[in-house]
Amino acid sequence: MNADASSAADTITFTRPGTVTLTQGQLEISRTSGPVTIDGGGNAVAVSGGGTSRVFEVDGGVTATLTGLTIENGNAVSSGGGGGVFVAGGMATITDATITDNTAGGTGGGGGVLVGGGMATITDTTLTDNTAGNGGGGGVAVDGGTATITDTTLTSNTAGDGGGVDDVSGAVAITGSTLADNHADNGYGGGVEVENGTVTITDTTITGNTANYGGGVDDFAGATITDSTVTGNTASSDGSGVLCQLSFPGDSMDIAGSIVSGNTGGKDLSDSEGFFGFTDGGYNLFGTAVGGTATGDVSSDTPGLAPLGDYGGPTRTMAILPGSPALDAGNPADSSPDQRGVFVQNQTRDIGAFESRGFTLTPAASGTPQSAPVGTAFAQPLAVAVAADDPGLTDLSGGVVMFAAPATGATAALSATSVTLTSTDSASVTATANGAVGSYRATASAGGNPAYTAAFHLTNDNDEAPSLVVTTTADIVDPTDGLTSLREALTYADTFTTGTPTITFDPTVFDGAQMPIILGGTQLEITNTTVPVTIDGTANGAAGVTVSGSDTSRVFQVDGGVTTALTGLTIEDGDATSGGGVYVAGTVTITDGTITGNTASFSGGGVEVLSGGAATITDSTITGNITDDTGGGVEVDGGSVTITGSTLSDNHADNGEGGGVCVFGGSATITDTTITNNTADDGGGVDVELGGAWSRSPTPSLATPPVMTVVACASTVGRPQSPTAPSPATPPAATAAACTTTSG
Structure with a gap:
């Protein structure tokens, strides 16, 4: 192809789009008198070798430009190389072109382009699916000339060595380009092979390439890799990303x-295959097995990159994700743009070929501001949506969001400090207020980078969350201390309208070695008439609980209409007019308890059961209680009591009746119970009067020795119901027959 013989520039254009299939061999550009341009009009025209010949040859001394063309189906099997284009010695510029499905057979190189001399400039071009057989350079081979490859994509090319590019000899500069999914079958350098020349790789992405050695780059002679990304490549033998095989002094590989x-x-x-290692220029992100030691080097096997995609710029890149160790970790003195032409963001360059424009983190409105009582979880999670500021980066899967709260003072415990993003591009954690009152700020950030942060404004209130778990032996009501006392738990239980509130005790506090709960001069009053309330001193591994009135107040009062259960409690040292330990106007079940050392100035040293009240006492001990009048252990004053499997001992009615039990106008059923060593003026064990009734079981007999033992029972006359009630005109006779002392 000579165009014309003048020295003026010639441009060949096409009147209509379509494919030109060569039938008479290659198109040879041989005109040396002036530059020649072949313009396909933006890939509207394809020139095909038809699978039988090379497409273009640029002879020595020629200046040629191939632009806007698709160069396809060239075949240089018999002519040594350059299936699509062979630059034999001139100056060739290939721009805005697609070079595809070309073949250089045999040992010929450059399935797409072979530079055998002269200079080739390849810009804004795609080389794909080209093959160099057993030769080198599926996409481009350089053997004696120079090649400058800029803003170009080399993908899915195959060769024996250098699936994308093979520098046999000469100089190659690759800038702003992407080499992806190229293959060196059974050879070296899936992406780039450097045999004897020098290669400079800048702002370039090399990914998905495969080879036996040097999945991304294999270097025998000397290469410089700057501000580039080499990831996702595979080598079956050695050097999955880069293999350095320098063998001669003076050769150098700089990264x-x-x-x-x-x-x-x-x-x-x-660098295990060569005699000379690479030079670490610093600010690299290496895999941990590499372990770079130069200034700014980072080690991680997880570079934190998005899949290869269109994120702006002329070639596909791998965007940096939130949390990538490459983010803002580059050389502070490097102000050059990235592969897409994006200049430094946030003052410091990122490591690699991609400069992130950053991320926007937006907190969910429900998560900020919010408050929670000290020691409790915040009602709403700390949730954040993450969006990239780079175009096309809509899926941040694999990115990392870091959550943080103040280290001291008012703060929150977080369920996690690191959350990996999924396709929803959102992350959340739960937060629990600590014991300090105050306001503070928790944050979510892109991998801990303070430049990309969302804030949550949180307050730890001085109001404790109500709880049924007692965590202190102190008898306090303090909404700011982060503790729950028995009195506070009872107050909370009395608010329930459904369910069965059960008060339990923290086993780490109530482990058997704890001090008793000593009341501060005021009884514990159970008032919930809607649902039953249980206090269990042995649930969840607690070792039992002692509650003391400290001789200044009654211990428990069960109001009328209340149903309650007291389990595993020791009730001691209560003091009141009636019912020093427990005063029952409602219904109470006492199980596995001890009622001891309580006093009453009138009646019921241990327990007082009023008219309308009912007490069921099982497997319990009532001992050492004192009253100045009646019912040293238990006083039944018009109510009812059932005592089973229990012991009443050493109780005293100093100036009255019923040292153990006094039944006055009510009823008592006592089964399998020991009543011993109780004292009174009348009825040391049990006293029944004023229409009261009691039964005991089993009935004593010599044939069947009873379990219950009653000591010193006596018939007595009635007594007034209270210190101020009038005496009956005719004191009634006691209904109890003379008791028989038995033992069993």
């Missing part, structure tokens, strides 16, 4: 500001 991490098969960067 700076680049990612060489996340590759598969051997170390990400290996």
